[in-house]
Amino acid sequence: MATPPARKAVLDLYASTLRTAKSFSSYNFRTYFVQRTEDTFRGMQVEQDPIKFSQAYNEAVKELSVLRRCAVVNQLYGGGRLAVEEQSDVRT
Numbered sequence: 015m016a017t018p019p020a021r022k023a024v025l026d027l028y029a030s031t032l033r034t035a036k037s038f039s040s041y042n043f044r045t046y047f048v049q050r051t052e053d054t055f056r057g058m059q060v061e062q063d064p065i066k067f068s069q070a071y072n073e074a075v076k077e078l079s080v081l082r083r084c085a086v087v088n089q090l091y092g093g094g095r096l097a098v099e100e101q102s103d104v105r106t
Contacts, residue, residue, distance in 0.1 A: 031074065034081050040092050041099050
């Protein structure tokens with residue numbers, strides 16, 4: 015029987031994944047990966063079966079390494095900021 019990962023390990027993985035997701039320079043990628051991270055870990059939070067929980071944790075670890083590589087590439091070749099991201103003063 016597989017032992018589920020410790021709570022601290024899961025929280026550390028969540029924080030690392032969220033930090034990596036927020037490091038994307040492209041607005042669309044950044045918001046997508048932040049939402050996907052939250053959805054993934056919400057699903058893990060309600061999982062009762064320790065085997066499925068361990069499998070989900072291992073899959074999240076693999077996804078983190080892929081996400082880190084994608085974030086680096088996105089930072090290298092990312093475009094300019096979108097109008098939605100601009101925070102300018104409102105003229106009255």
